[in-house]
Amino acid sequence: MKILVLNCGSSSLKYQLIDMKDETVITKGTYERIGMNNSFITVKQDGEKIRIEHPVKNHEKALKFVFEDILMGKEYGKVKSLSEIDAIGHRIVHGGEKFKEAVLITDEVIEKIKEVIPLAPLHNPAALLGIEACRSVVPDMKMAAIFDTAFHQTMPKENYMYPLPYEFYEKYQVRKYGFHGTSHRYVSGRVAEIMGKDIKDLKIVTCHLGQGASISAIKDGKSINTSMGLTPLGGIGMCARSGDLDPSVVTYLMDTLNVSTEDINNILNKQSGVLGISGVSADFRDVEAEKDNGNERAILAINMHNRIVAEYIARYMVSLQGLDVIVFTAGIGENQIRIRKGICDELKFLGIEIDDEKNSIKGEEIEISSPNSKVKVFVIPTDEEIMIARDTLNLIK
Numbered sequence: 001m002k003i004l005v006l007n008c009g010s011s012s013l014k015y016q017l018i019d020m021k022d023e024t025v026i027t028k029g030t031y032e033r034i035g036m037n038n039s040f041i042t043v044k045q046d047g048e049k050i051r052i053e054h055p056v057k058n059h060e061k062a063l064k065f066v067f068e069d070i071l072m073g074k075e076y077g078k079v080k081s082l083s084e085i086d087a088i089g090h091r092i093v094h095g096g097e098k099f100k101e102a103v104l105i106t107d108e109v110i111e112k113i114k115e116v117i118p119l120a121p122l123h124n125p126a127a128l129l130g131i132e133a134c135r136s137v138v139p140d141m142k143m144a145a146i147f148d149t150a151f152h153q154t155m156p157k158e159n160y161m162y163p164l165p166y167e168f169y170e171k172y173q174v175r176k177y178g179f180h181g182t183s184h185r186y187v188s189g190r191v192a193e194i195m196g197k198d199i200k201d202l203k204i205v206t207c208h209l210g211q212g213a214s215i216s217a218i219k220d221g222k223s224i225n226t227s228m229g230l231t232p233l234g235g236i237g238m239c240a241r242s243g244d245l246d247p248s249v250v251t252y253l254m255d256t257l258n259v260s261t262e263d264i265n266n267i268l269n270k271q272s273g274v275l276g277i278s279g280v281s282a283d284f285r286d287v288e289a290e291k292d293n294g295n296e297r298a299i300l301a302i303n304m305h306n307r308i309v310a311e312y313i314a315r316y317m318v319s320l321q322g323l324d325v326i327v328f329t330a331g332i333g334e335n336q337i338r339i340r341k342g343i344c345d346e347l348k349f350l351g352i353e354i355d356d357e358k359n360s361i362k363g364e365e366i367e368i369s370s371p372n373s374k375v376k377v378f379v380i381p382t383d384e385e386i387m388i389a390r391d392t393l394n395l396i397k
């Protein structure tokens, strides 16, 4: 059984072909700058990274190239015919309240994904481009939709409502949805496996710290709270996103700067967070380097980041009524040793303790807490693609 996982952005298309027999990645690649003159694809397979310049007008042409010239092509081919691929799993960012789990894609599902576009105006249209491209290039292929929001649909109402007039929820679906659900689900399941415990017996906080970052509280194997909100802008301050603010900051800035919603969205999504505070970069590696040079704003940016993550962990101890294990994942969670240490040091008073030697590892599954720590701490590299492939396989079985 082979499943193709697709993740489409407005000008990009990422794919992974996974052999479900042993859950290995046969080949993967990323098409970038779709619709521009200089589009290219990077293919990673057999330990090699190949870059092919091949301008394409749209996602359909990109996907056609991926199927015909890469996956089934003479030079790079990994399958002889389409029949070797059993299904395609699409990553969809926003499922609103309409999708509580992964589903097979039908006309009705596509309509429902369209209805959620106002909640994810950048992300859902891109995913729909991918679905439409597949319908045109491989019309007979079974397809599934896997939503970033679905895992968080188990949150109790008191954790997902905003204290706004109730009718805004009823009329406009304004509530907290949460994102990175596939990642939180993967690492929480994996940590239970590694610990040799039933996930239902664990109170877990998962910290997905990448460009986008969110913290989740998981009890009985279900998400009961998460930091992102109506959109992936909410929660903790991130690489370049502001996270939660006093809402008056937004209206005050719009009035003072006399800017449009588009401009303020741009400021909050692309010029804020660690980038905004440090003025250095949205990449933690650069900000850490500047911190070492004594740059005060870089130091402030990192201290603010670590403080808010630690505060969320402590806050979710209330939602969970306890805490057994913390998991760090994604680019920063997997690789930034000093960030993990900084966050856990803020939680020392709770008896949470890191073993510095174990914490010196990057990008591997490892327990980094010391034997005395009251809460276990793990690093678990996330694997959203394998979850998407598993969900897709379950649906077509």
Ligand code: ADP
Binding pocket: 209, 210, 211, 212, 239, 282, 283, 284, 285, 286, 330, 331, 332, 335, 336
């Ligand atoms: P995305 O959310 O776009 O998938 P990532 O999860 O890759 O992003 O997170 C990007 C962040 O992770 C960067 O700010 C960078 O600091 C950090 N990061 C990624 N890889 C490494 C690495 N090998 N070493 C240190 N930091 C890394």
